[in-house]
Amino acid sequence: MHLDRLIQLLEVIAVAGRPVSVAEVQRATGLPKPTCYRLFQSLVEQKLIDEPSAGGKYVIGERLIRIALLGKSDVDVRRCAAPLLSAAATSFNETVFLARFREKKVELIHVETPGDPARAYVHPGLGVRPLHACSCSKAIAAFAEPEFRESILSGSLKEYTEHTKTTVAELRREFETIAEQGFADCDQEIDIGIASVAAPVSIGNIGATFSVGAVGPVRRFGTEYRLEIGRKLIDLSAKVSGAIQLCNVPEV
Numbered sequence: 001m002h003l004d005r006l007i008q009l010l011e012v013i014a015v016a017g018r019p020v021s022v023a024e025v026q027r028a029t030g031l032p033k034p035t036c037y038r039l040f041q042s043l044v045e046q047k048l049i050d051e052p053s054a055g056g057k058y059v060i061g062e063r064l065i066r067i068a069l070l071g072k073s074d075v076d077v078r079r080c081a082a083p084l085l086s087a088a089a090t091s092f093n094e095t096v097f098l099a100r101f102r103e104k105k106v107e108l109i110h111v112e113t114p115g116d117p118a119r120a121y122v123h124p125g126l127g128v129r130p131l132h133a134c135s136c137s138k139a140i141a142a143f144a145e146p147e148f149r150e151s152i153l154s155g156s157l158k159e160y161t162e163h164t165k166t167t168v169a170e171l172r173r174e175f176e177t178i179a180e181q182g183f184a185d186c187d188q189e190i191d192i193g194i195a196s197v198a199a200p201v202s203i204g205n206i207g208a209t210f211s212v213g214a215v216g217p218v219r220r221f222g223t224e225y226r227l228e229i230g231r232k233l234i235d236l237s238a239k240v241s242g243a244i245q246l247c248n249v250p251e252v
Helices: 002-016 022-029 033-045 062-070 074-092 135-141 146-153 168-181 223-246
Strands: 057-060 095-102 105-112 184-187 194-202 208-217
Touching: 002 022, 002 033, 002 057, 022 033, 033 057, 074 095, 074 105, 074 208, 074 223, 095 135, 095 194, 105 135, 135 146, 135 168, 135 184, 135 194, 135 208, 146 168, 184 223, 194 223, 208 223
Parallel strands: none
Antiparallel strands: 095 105, 095 208, 184 194, 194 208
16 A cells, blocks of 8 residues: 555656645645655655755656666667657768667667768667767766766776877866767777767756767768767757657557
């Protein structure tokens, strides 16, 4: 019974789609006021709901969002994000990708290529990417918890090319720049002749969990072009975040 009531409260708060007060939830559920207040206290203690301000209203909490997100498979996420990525690949006329952060790794999980048959493009492949040398990883790290950034700086900073940043000082400066401009880039740090740009995708209030990016030959991906695409990726990341949060598990 106690669990049923907790779930009932969470459902009401989630459906509201805005901060709600204890009184509003109590009226919606019909629970006794003392019971409702006790349940709210339990949910706050477990970080399943948060009080975003001092106004006495609550939203779904960071912990619950994280649990729900972890339950979404790559298939679910790709299904929701693919239309947006495909449209971006057509609009940019460049390869666009989606990366995911989990278990202290960043992986490319989806790629969309431009539809123009006359366009030469780069396919980055899928799978784990270097944490210190790839735009998709650095975009997440710059906005993630400090522990994740420190794990990158204390890890192996392998030199893939002469352009790879391999010192802690260089990477710290770069993370600061990424945080200021809102996106990261990789100029031939993994492969000569290839550059990429990526922006973090934040889910709710749990920080950067994904990143979206574009990759192509360095002859096109010069400094100004990367800045231009970086700004477009910031807009795309907001749309992808919304799509992932609204994503439902597909019917079997």
